[in-house]
Amino acid sequence: MESRIERIKKQLHSASYKLTPQREATVRVLLEHEEDHLSAEDVYLLVKEKAPEIGLATVYRTLELLNELKVVDKINFGDGVSRYDLRQEGAAHFHHHLVCIECGAVDEIQEDLLEDVEKVVERDWKFQVKDHRLTFHGICWRCQEKNGTEETKEESLEKQHVE
Amino acid sequence: MESRIERIKKQLHSASYKLTPQREATVRVLLEHEEDHLSAEDVYLLVKEKAPEIGLATVYRTLELLNELKVVDKINFGDGVSRYDLRQEGAAHFHHHLVCIECGAVDEIQEDLLEDVEKVVERDWKFQVKDHRLTFHGICWRCQEKNGTEETKEESLEKQHVE
DNA sequence: ATTGTAATGATTTTATTTTGCAACTTCCTC
């Protein structure tokens, strides 16, 4: 965790930006919620708990900056808001998402499934792929179980998703 | 064209909605600009040419309705606006997009490239895929040619991208 | 210490999208 912040700090420096306390607090929130897909507003509220004096504009600026540096990716699941998702360190491409249309859960796939598809696109469409966005919409394994069987205690204990 | 409107009309009716003149005008605009990726505002301005009395709110409501019926898909390429894209008739899945980071052009891929990937997702993640969104970001063939004529390949590979 | 530059926070502005509501059509039933 600390070392990751160190590396992000270096990334900022090499683009001649500074890791200010506000920016560090923002990055920490992102690291601590790596599984989630926070909106700018979400990040703002969480950062505010640690650094109450921070302004929303700074959060927006920081997120935009991190986006430029490819530390985070800005995504959009169709609701109006942009969400910010940490990139895996060293990942050449953005990871994929599974959005459950029943419970709203968003799971991530870090594996790159598109190597072959990208080759086809480069060859057949002469399109030089730099990055991609792939999201599947469907039913997650939790909802499939929930629907298929009567719910057991263990299953309901595992349930943690809110809309 | 007329028959397509007829079929959309039937789709509306079967969900107990009506194809009002305003809705028909909106659908016609979408059909006439199938290649483009119009924003709600774009659609509004185009519909207004045929039916000047239409209100922007109606266009929004119509597009939302068509989205629910899976006649159009609402997409978002990262700029703030939602765009509305006609689905191919009978297409089980949404088509893909190639967004050029140099000239901003958006091309479509109707072919379904994801069959294999979806199988993997269903098997390995137990995720029942209903739909997908796939967008590639990169350099379109036009920009590659344009770059190639004025500079060597190495130069164009080195070129940095700003804003 | 002084200066120049970058960064910040509060506020305002812009843009997009949604909602509330009264008026207006449709399409039934009588």
Next chain:
DNA sequence: GAGGAAGTTGCAAAATAAAATCATTACAAT
């Protein structure tokens, strides 16, 4: 046809997200 419910419309207002503005502050390099 008259009456009525339901769906639809246009306008205006409101809600929302994001970006821009700007005076103030922090900080590194003199």
